[in-house]
Amino acid sequence: MIVADVSEAAEVHGVHGTEGLTYWKCLARRTGTAGSWEAVEWASLPPGAVSGEHLHTRTEEIYFVLTGEGELLLDGEPHAVRPGSMALTRTGSTHGLRNTGAGRLDWLVVEMSTPHTHAVLTGARRSDQENAMPRSTVHVLQEDSTVDPSVSFEGPLRSIRTLALDAGESLALAADGTEHVLFVLAGEGTAAGSGTEVALAAGTALTLPLGGEVKVTGGPGRLRLFHAVMAVAPASGEVTAA
Known part of the structure; x- marks a missing residue:
């Protein structure tokens, strides 16, 4: 990550x-x-x-x-x-x-x-x-x-959303055929993946490349997040319009 x-x-x-x-x-x-x-x-x-x-x-x-x-x-x-x-x-x-x-x-x-x-x-x-x-x-x-970005975009971005995690609540993401961008809007929490754990606070960005996994957990207060998901084609595959 x-x-x-x-x-x-x-x-x-x-x-x-x-x-x-x-x-x-x-x-x-x-x-x-x-x-x-x-x-x-x-x-x-x-x-x-x-x-x-x-x-x-x-x-x-x-x-x-x-x-x-x-x-x-x-x-x-x-x-x-x-x-x-x-x-x-x-x-x-x-x-x-x-x-x-x-x-x-x-x-x-x-x-x-x-x-x-x-x-x-x-x-x-x-x-x-x-x-x-x-x-x-x-x-x-x-x-x-x-929001479904296909309302305006031609590319492989699949979803854009905001979400919130209460203290102790977790979100597990696996970049299997997808990649993820997260941005912390407010609150605190942690992100654990790739054998490490990092603290999250307002203004923290986390990008999860293909093949990665991460578990995001809310801390004190509500951890509010922006989250975008992109589909990723195989390296040898054909890239087609969505």
């Missing part, structure tokens, strides 16, 4: 062609995974700051708002966002984000290669089948809710 947190974030100026400051931390990259993950990242905008509008040409991307208030511009349409708001941005779409609140606007970014890009990067074969795709979408994830 790959474990990281949001401490020691970098200061980035002029993100996507705008002026001003963004705080940014990469939590996981596709290195060490078999799926079509590009990166898992944490980002934060100070009040009034902007992450510039930009076009997605080769990746699909999740924005999941953690704290604060903002305005998301998705394909030219403004959306008010708050904690729990989630945008699914498909290829061919544009998005940008502005902090409209009095405090920080923090969000989680999960970026994935499209089946075509993943095939180019890995040398896998891909069928010529293409699906007619709907527009990029905006959702609100309440506790214990699930």
